[in-house]
Amino acid sequence: MIPFVAGGGLLIALGFLLGGYELSLSSDDGTLTGDIILDGNTLFSPGPEGLLTYLGAVFWKIGNLSLGFLVPALAGYIAYALADRPGIAPGFTAGAVALFMDAGFIGGIIGGLLAGYVAKWVGSWKVPAWLRA
Numbered sequence: 001m002i003p004f005v006a007g008g009g010l011l012i013a014l015g016f017l018l019g020g021y022e023l024s025l026s027s028d029d030g031t032l033t034g035d036i037i038l039d040g041n042t043l044f045s046p047g048p049e050g051l052l053t054y055l056g057a058v059f060w061k062i063g064n065l066s067l068g069f070l071v072p073a074l075a076g077y078i079a080y081a082l083a084d085r086p087g088i089a090p091g092f093t094a095g096a097v098a099l100f101m102d103a104g105f106i107g108g109i110i111g112g113l114l115a116g117y118v119a120k121w122v123g124s125w126k127v128p129a130w131l132r133a
Contacts, residue, residue, distance in 0.1 A: 001074055007063075008063045008064070008067035010063070011062050011063030012059070015061075016060065034060045037049055037057040068099065070105075071104065072093075073092070076089075076092035077091065078113060079092075082116025082117060083115075086119045094112060097111060
């Protein structure tokens with residue numbers, strides 16, 4: 001999780017440096033200002049706000065997306081700690097579900113534990129050699 005926190009936090013800070021804190025403010029319809037700046041603008045046509053504000057919005061958005069991987073990574077590596085390699089995919093999936101359901105870190109922890117124990121239990125089944133892989 002450390003690369004997601006460090007990288008995402010640095011990119012958000014760089015975005016605020018270039019674009020200002022207004023990037024995270026909501027407009028009247030609930031859309032974030034950073035998303036409004038990115039909508040319809042490009043690097044070669046940055047809009048009336050200017051190139052630095054556009055680049056700040058880009059860094060801010062990439063940082064927010066990076067921090068969005070925190071809960072799936074937490075759940076995935078909890079499941080990995082419990083069940084080894086068979087727990088990685090179910091754990092990340094449980095974390096993505098927790099993120100989708102707005103369950104936060106607690107939902108990620110519970111999902112990772114559940115996915116890890118289920119993967120460990122399924123891995124303990126005695127199956128024929130041709131089916132193990």
